[in-house]
Amino acid sequence: MEVHHHCTQSAKLNNQELCHIYNENKNMFEKSGKYVVIKQFRRENYENQQQIASSSQRVPELNGPDDVGRKQTKSKQIKKHSIARNASPPRSEAEIKRRLTKKKCVYWLTVTLYYIFFYIAIGLLFYLCLTMFLLKLPKKSPRVLKQQPSLIYYPHIENYYNNRITWRGGSLKDNKKLMENIKNFLKKFGKHKDHGECREIDSYGYENRMPCVFLKVNRIAGFKFIPIQQAKDIDWREHKLKDIVADLPLHMRSDRLWISCKANSTRLHIEYFPDSRSISVAGLNSDTKTFDEYINQSNFEPFIAIQLNDTRIGEPLNVNCKMFAKNIAIKYSDDHYYGGVSFDMLMIT
Template sequence: MPEDVMVPAGDYKLVKQFRREQEKRRKKDLPWSKRIFDIDEHTLFGRTAWAWFRIVGFYLVLYSIIILIVAFWIGIFMLAIIDPHKPRWLKGPPGLSMVPYNSSAISFYEHLMGEVIPIADGIDAFLNKLNDDAIEFFNECNQDEMWGYVSRQPCVFIKLNKVIGFQPETYDTQDDLPKEVPSGLDETLRKYGPTPKIWITCEVTKGPQPEIVFFPGPYYEASEKMTGVQRVVAVQMNNMPTNSEVHFSCKVWARNIPIDNKFQGKGQLKFAMHVRVDTAMERADPPAEMNTTAASVVTVPMATQPEIKPEDRRGGLELPPAPPKEDDAKDRNLDEAKAEPMTEPPS
């Protein structure tokens, strides 16, 4: 009868089970340093170098295959299923940005071209990027060729940022306007309506009240494909006070563009402008006598001008008299000899 068919009798353990328990007991009795690295068995954490190579290679191949499969299906989803002309991720309403400085304060000296020219250059660069002949479009705001920053009529440009797929929902009648709109917007809607427009309002919150003018008007032409100058409104402050900081608040009005007063650019923009003028330069006017003299010099003909003498070239200043010439010692001795004749001494 074969041994594998034999049924053991009595209380004993099988050889394999006994060997396993004996191996476990031996490993349990090993010190911790032997468990980490056993130089006799050539093992690291209980595995030989060949065992580590096999297990690391297995997981590298496994995860590489998983990554390739995932990348394959993502590529098909992004390139074949989603339309490349439509946004892949939906965003919220568009924000607002401002030029020349997208910051909360604009301060400059109007008589210092070193401060005005960089502002004008920044505006020119922004308008050239619109690729819509924007400089000519807003030419009415650039009468002094410096966008009003040397004539106390500075212009700022408020841009409605682009969000692909955003369709504005506008206020087209006066009854649609919310209660919190500033006074005067209903009159603006009556004047420029009823075509769909995103309205913009600007008001002074602190400081003197300059006149605020919008170019081409206080609105953005509302459409899904707003491009170029359709996304920009120029705001000009006429008769801007000097040496006084004026705070402005501009808001856009549309049904699906909420106004968040806590965050700059979310439906509203707040900024301050400070036109600085050196008062000492304003008071430094030349006296009337100097102006009259200068004018008379210019109008005198060349033929009637008096002859200029050499002594007049010194500007009318009298030079001090020349110092007396010192005599030499020899001349002084000769003079003394002539004054007192020599006599013989008494014998």
């Protein structure tokens, strides 16, 4: 009974396996005289229990109120020492203003230097791009060339994009304005030939409802007109022009740029000056920068005059003029300005 009691206590100390072995072989222990093992086992367990109890008593409570207070006091002391260490002597108001002024001066100096170098860099970049662009420009001809020359008309007193001539036949002011525009155009070519009734003395026909329009060829640098010498090479729509070319002798049509105009009114008659409806190609193909040199030598005029007879008040007219040469493309329906010019005319009163 005493042995069994000791085994029960040893089981409470988590030694169940050893107790199980003892209970199965207790007769052998009692008979063999080895009862001492059990006592030694009890003593070792007791010592272990006492050691565990003593070690648990030595562990402090870290989360107790006393420890929290000690920690707070220590942190306050450390903070006071750090503030005292980093504290600087008090500054005067003058010293504070001086420091602020110094900071402002440094800031504005930095900003000013930044923008100075920034705009210098932009200027250098622009200069470099402009220099490269100018080096690539051709010196004797325009950089961008039009496909082919065109016509321009005078008088031209309204907006360029309107392409319209509007006037009052009974107004001296309107007639004078139109006449001045034509006179300024003709002054560029010095002495010029007579163009029938398209003269200044007749107010270029604007007073008597027979207005005159001057058609000038705009030259393009490097473009050379190739003249048409045979009537069959002219567009089939130009019946009258084909008849005129066919009636001229060969030496008079070998060096001409032909011009023909049509109006939206079939009753309107258009008269040409000169009658051949043409301009000398030699003058247009000249390499001179201006017409002055060629005009003085050959009495050349890079324009013709047309006169519209029997215009009526309030009737809008559209006139479409074309040039004809072997290397001039013509478009009748798609683009009325291609290879020529188109403009409107309206006499109000």
